[in-house]
Amino acid sequence: MKLRDELDSATREQRQRRKPEFVDPSLILRVQMTGALLEEEWERLGLTVLSSDADRTLVLFASSDDMREFRARLDAYQQGPPLGQTHAPYNSFVAGIESIGSVEPRDRIGLRFRAEGFGGPDDFVAQTPYLVDVELWDLGERRLRERKVEQIVRYVEAQGGEVLDRYVGPSITLLRARLIGNLIRTLLTIEEIATIDLPPAPEVTTAKALDLTLANTPPLNPVGDDAPLIGIIDSGVNDHPFLADIISGSIAVPDNLGTADVYGHGTRVAGIAVFGDLRAQLDAGALQRGARICAAKVVNDRGDFDDRRLVPSQMREAITTLNERFGCRVFVIALADRRRVFDGGKVGTWAATLDELARELNVLIVVSSGNRVPRGGTRLEQAVTEYPGYLLEDANRLFEPAGALNVLTVGALAHGEGLDPDLGDDVRVRPITRLHEPAPFSRIGPGPGGATKPDVVEIGGTLIFDPVIAQLRRGEDVPSAGVLTLYHSYTDRLFTTGSGTSYAAPRVVRIPIQSGHRFRFEVGHHSELKPATVPI
Incomplete structure (x- = not known):
């Protein structure tokens, strides 16, 4: 039998190349499957599944060379169907094995x-x-x-x-x-x-950028009154030196929130919307702003929604006011309801309101898919060993309002490994991602009725595994793990970093600005889309 011969060959080959210094050698097999991987079946045979790949390849560990139960199944299958039966014993298992070999x-x-x-x-x-x-x-x-x-x-x-x-x-x-x-x-x-x-190769430029002052930053480009206008629905946007002259106006919903960005999130989102890849611009020696900003503060100084207002009514008032007062037709909402995971059914009232506003006002609304810390406690290492499988877990579904159909939902990609030179010297601290791999915190769809969500993905930073302090560390903690943007308390420092889909969403609206194109988007009643062109 072909599989029995391949198993014997792999066992013989590994015996021959064992080093005498290793008194406790192991047998590692690479098995190519044609269908389901049947990992539980392999475990029942006493074999440990070490890895499984998208090409249906398994790597298995056998604690002994004989593998009696596995060999018994191969022998029983080889003998063919018993009298009166159609299939050989263990047909569904053995027939799914294409080949057996060594690593x-x-x-x-x-x-x-x-x-x-x-x-x-x-x-x-x-x-x-x-x-x-x-x-x-x-x-x-x-x-x-x-x-x-x-x-x-x-x-x-x-x-x-x-x-x-x-x-x-x-x-x-x-x-x-x-x-x-x-x-x-x-x-x-x-x-x-x-x-x-x-x-892992450490990233050094971000930490250097955090030390820059106004005296040693590149000059800013002028931005005309006809430049694209982006509405930031968040915690407010402060008069940062790189933003002050391009903020067309600010409101608060409700008014008693005030417009100052004490929490800091809105200014960080605005920095990405205006500059895009700020780290690359600093490296290139030129700061190129691509848009003007208007802002609506809808969360308080702790980052929470107002207790006395319904979120849908806040969204309607904020977007409608910025649209009517400033002519804004492109909005970024990098906020989410952490208590509501979209379960595939009916979208919530927040998402439904955004869908209505997109149709009624013929505007583009960009939202983030939401974030999740993938593992914690005694399972912390699984953030590395089970990546990216946990991204497909039910617990990793979109946050409200990312399931809205008439909005552009954005997930996050990693910008690299995220290690700085100090952590890179410690073998215990491990990266989870490489460049342009899915960010380990990014949430996924699908949306209502199986709709593709997120619609697009962009750079949003990453996480790194640090067992020394038993945490998954993000850009707010380790600058090299995050996206570089503007710091709201600019008298303390100009720049900060962060990891999250909140930083991927505003980067999407910056792409057509960088390329010199205008947004073309479509909205319509009951998902029947009609064309509209919007200058941003």
């Missing part, structure tokens, strides 16, 4: 090395030293992984390598070491090792 040394080369052109073991120069992170498979209980780490450390040090740091957590097991190419080639053959990669 090859080239498969253990990490993504960062691959990006640098390392495609196989021979690409590592024999006597050249490399600083690397070595990650082990999650083979099970902590004591087993600690034993594996110790075996690898002893082997590395016996061969002249230098182990600089190690981390064994609930599921993540890592070493940072300085190794010559020959030693890396050997480690790539060790079954317990999942990947060998370059350490």
Whole structure:
């Protein structure tokens, strides 16, 4: 039988390349499936699922070479259907297995090395030293992984390598070491090792930007009275030196909120709407503003809605007033109801009101999809090990009002790994994302009736895993993990950072400004859309 032969071959191959220094070798199999991955079925056979890929590939750990139960199923299937039956025993399981093999040394080369052109073991120069992170498979209980780490450390040090740091957590097991190419080639053959990669590359420009003052920032471009106008429905927008001359007006709903942005969120959103990628502009040495701003303050100085007003009535008054008073036809609402997750049924009253306003006023309303901290407590490591699977969980559905059909809902992409130089030196602190991967906090659809939501995605920062303080850290805490924008208390500093779909939404309205295009959007009654062109 083909599968039995492949299993025997993989077992034989791994026995032959085992190092005598490893007294407790493992058997790691790569299994290609044609249909469902059947992970629970594999677990029942005593095999641990180490990883599963979108191409229906499983990596499995067997604690012993014999795998009696699995082999028994293969033998029973090979004998064919019993008398009076149509299918062989275990047909639904065995027939779904396309091939069985080993994890090859080239498969253990990490993504960062691959990006640098390392495609196989021979690409590592024999006597050249490399600083690397070595990650082990999650083979099970902590004591087993600690034993594996110790075996690898002893082997590395016996061969002249230098182990600089190690981390064994609930599921993540890592070493940072300085190794010559020959030693890396050997480690790539060790079954317990999942990947060998370059350490994460730290991001340094954001921290430098936070220290800038007016005296050493690039000059601002002038903005004419006919420039696009964007309405920010938020916590207000302050007269930041980079915004003061382009704020067409501010209101508060209700009036007693005042227009000052004490909470700070609205000024940060406005900074993105006006500048887009502020970090890139500072690097380029020119600050190019692309729009004017008008603002409606609808949340108080603690970031909460007013107790005496209904949110739908606030939204109607704020959007209608900015539209009538200033002629604003493009609005950003980077707010959400944290208590209401869209369950796929009828949208809430906030979303319904935005749909009505988009039709009635023929305006474009851009909203954020909402944020979620994916894991916490004893499951904190799963923010790394289960990414991006948890983005598809029911708990990660859109917040109200992101399910509205006539608005543009925006999810977030990561701008990179998010580590700064200090944290990058600690092997325990791990990135979750790479450039343009889904942000680990971004919420998803679908919307009503299976509608595609979010409609678009943009850069919104990322999170990083820090077991030292047992937290997932975001841009508000670690600047390199966030998006650079304007700080509301500008007498203290000009810039700040943050992570969230709140920063992705305003960046969407900045895109056509940067490209010199005008918005073209359509709204209509009962989702029958009619064309309209709006200069912003």
